[in-house]
Amino acid sequence: MNKYDSLFIFHEQLTDEALESVVTRLQGEVEKLGGKVGAVDRLGRRQFARRLQKKSHGHYVRMVFSLDPAQAAALNARFKLSDELFRYQVVSAHVPSARSVAAKRKAAERAKAAGGG
Numbered sequence: 001m002n003k004y005d006s007l008f009i010f011h012e013q014l015t016d017e018a019l020e021s022v023v024t025r026l027q028g029e030v031e032k033l034g035g036k037v038g039a040v041d042r043l044g045r046r047q048f049a050r051r052l053q054k055k056s057h058g059h060y061v062r063m064v065f066s067l068d069p070a071q072a073a074a075l076n077a078r079f080k081l082s083d084e085l086f087r088y089q090v091v092s093a094h095v096p097s098a099r100s101v102a103a104k105r106k107a108a109e110r111a112k113a114a115g116g117g
Contacts, residue, residue, distance in 0.1 A: 005062070006088060009059070010085060014084060026079070029079070030065045034067070043061065052087075
């Protein structure tokens with residue numbers, strides 16, 4: 001299972017109860033596909049940097065979850081069906097392994113030593 005970090009922007013007209021209902025439904029979609037929701041952060045109503053589709057504000061919610069990579073496309077298709085969802089983005093939250101961190105550290109030390117540092 002891969003870890004994913006997602007950001008959802010919901011329409012500004014949603015009430016707090018409706019927003020809670022939609023977020024719960026999206027969590028359910030992740031769990032239906034065998035995923036686990038780790039954290040849900042409600043970031044509140046925020047103003048857009050520029051108007052999008054004649055809208056100036058939206059409710060932002062960040063969700064971190066784990067899901068089998070084979071199910072990611074199916075989950076994106078389900079997110080697209082939500083009318084309350086204005087925009088969303090899901091990215092893989094790559095967690096570097098201890099081996100890759102150690103390799104990068106050694107490479108940096110070699111570069112520093114070769115540079116006469």
